[in-house]
Amino acid sequence: MELYKELNKNKEYIKNTLYGSDDIVFKEFENNGTKCFLIYADNIVRGTTIEDAVLTNIMVRGEKNFDAFQMQNNLITVGETKLVQSFEEVFDAVLLGDTVLIVENDSRAVVISTKGWPSRGIPEAKTEVVVQGPKDAFTELGSMNTVLIRRRIRDTALKVRRFKCGRRSKTDIAVMYLKDVAKEELVENIISQIKSLDVDCILDSGYMEQFLEKRYSSPFPQLQLTERPDKAASAIYEGRVAVVVDNSPFVILVPSTLNIFFQSAEDYYDRWEIMSFMRVLRFFAAILSVTLPGLYIALTVYRPDLIPTSLALKIASGRAYVPFPAIAEVLIMETAFELLREAGVRLPSPVSSAFGIVGGIVIGSAAVEAGIVGPVVVIIAALSGICSFAVPNPAFVSALRLVKYIIIFMSAFFGLFGFYTSVFLVLAHLASLESYGVPYLYPFCGGSANNYTDFKDSILRVPLRKMRKRPVFAKAGQKIRMLFKNKEGSK
Amino acid sequence: MNFSCNNKISNNQLMSVIVAAFLGCTAVSAPLGIIKTAGGGAYISVFLGGFAAAVLFYILVRFTGKSINDTYENVVYNSLGKYLGFLVLLTVFVYVTVYGGFQLATTARMVHFTMEKSVSSLFAALIIILVAFYTSLRGRECVGRISEIAAVLMLVFILFIFLISAPSMDLITLKPTPDEWQGILKGAFMSFCSLSVAGYVFIMLPNGENTKKTAFSVFLAFLIITVVLSFGTALAVSCFGVEESKRKLWPVIQMMNYTEFPGSLVERQEVLMSGFYVFSSFILASLSVHISSVIIQKVFKNINRVFSVFASCAFVVFFCLVALRKGGFEAVYGIYGFSLAMYAVMLLAPIVSLLRRKK
Incomplete structure (x- = not known):
């Protein structure tokens, strides 16, 4: 709806619409006889900007019959201003933290950028902690997050496309990518997905992640969330796209493959030998965390003849006084471990680590002493839990936790055959998953698409000098990312 | 490469599919019959027959590649017309479901006897077909991707076993006697027949790819199977001796039990080895269901994808039941003639297509 020329009509309509919103401030004043009307939301604007750059200038330096355009260009000393003509734009601006100035006999309003959102500053990364490397993390302020990325990519090719999403929340979304590296169809696909969303609100990047995922029924994350600006910047350099959602300290990276969830930012800051070893360890840990409890059940219940005799006797003697079947034993310990983990998340951080250790030791040893579970099961559950923490991505770990139970039940019902069947099913x-056209198991499947070069950054991480080509995500003509001009460097 | 194209697989995936699907099945079903026929020189038979199959497939794929620039099922309809095309596709459908069903029966029996006594053969077959239903529903590329991983895992494991077992091989047992050569040649023919899976290979050909590379991938796949089988057969004969090998049901698999793994946490390795065989069977079942469902969809144009996959599963299970009643394992031998005849059936459409193009 267009603004009226009469100030009173505009005032009336705005006040009626915003009736009951006590945090909205309406200020009427005169500029040499010209009536003005100022609207802003309390506490989310920078008050000093309104006083110094708007009110003082208009009231002291204003001349008679100045219209909105003249005020915008001659009086208001704020860099970011614009003229709008509809009530919707006025309301959007006010609710976003901007100040709107309406002048008598003018059907335009000046939107003055006065955003002063409360922010907690740049925090340290908590879920993706590294020993060596930058410590900063994203905040809830979307604009700050784009700045943190831009600080690392000082390239004119870095594009930031902004959208609003959410019928009521009108959440700011920024899509960031390198224009000459990211594939156009990928960028357009993501943007069209965002534009097509018609939802009440986007409260966090977790919302957006679920809306952008094609196979939302899968427990495995198909997009990567990161709280580290260096990781987001690195992804953009590779030709991937970052989606920054306002009010969320996590940025979405598209597309993502299983291999990416095993990569940590630190992998590239330390020596390649040790980091390759860590990668192998992570993959091994992930496999162990998923399969160990199921394999224990399949072997002890159905095929004890496969276990070496001395070990089989040890397991049997440990279980001699246990009144439950192996599946119940495993489930008791796994549930106890899950509860400890869940409770640990809710506790304050200084207490939670102590609680986890004490709870684990106490419950484990008490359960063995009470004869509820065998000692081997405690080791299996603990090992499986520890292994799951070796994977750097929490969302992927959650999926592994779920899958573990499928394997446990299949092994309990059908023994080794159930174990193999469930592993194949997983x-x-x-194999059936894709993330925006890239197979989820890439480069282990379909690696030929990029001449197998992406294996260099998979189970092993080769020296940086050898990672000359960008991964498969980049445009076909933009594969080379480093060149060494001297002879020594090229070796 | 366009990843989003889910109706064709890459050359590498084709190679993996062949290795993953047929290595396990042939490792179980082929060596015993060949050892019975060729005796101590069975490994030579396996190699000769396998190599001949590999060369033949190389030639055929290069030849058919010239005329196939569309999916095979489309080429059949376009070149042979509605009725003859229908007959050819029907033959392929029957072959694939029969072969898939018989191999499923073999796997199910093996699961019951070797891996899990508490799981009946029929139940094992139903579980495998359910998994195959899920996999083939997800498309051709899904089967290709799983195969890429499964083939690598299988080959690494097999290589490991061979490296451990090779030093203890008794080479004297493996030396063929002059009167065995006739048997060796007969065995070679059996080996050739057991790898004659034209019905699978031609339908899975990645149309539009470089024919030379595709043919080489197929050749390499069969060569890998041949070398592994040949070495496995040699190990089994060397381990058990000729006469004992003939009495074993699955000599190559059972041979694993006598392999000493340094620091192994598991006794009776053949059960673990049969896990890889089960993986192979899952892939073959998925492949059979997928190919037959593709044919159903081609013949009955407006049919739902889920229904076509379901119907394919039903046919495979039916033939599996037939094989289980016959004894499962032995049933596979009966279709070798059918496998050979498939070469002629499968080549009909490409030949006609090529002739028409020349005109």
């Missing part, structure tokens, strides 16, 4: 599910 593999089939992973």
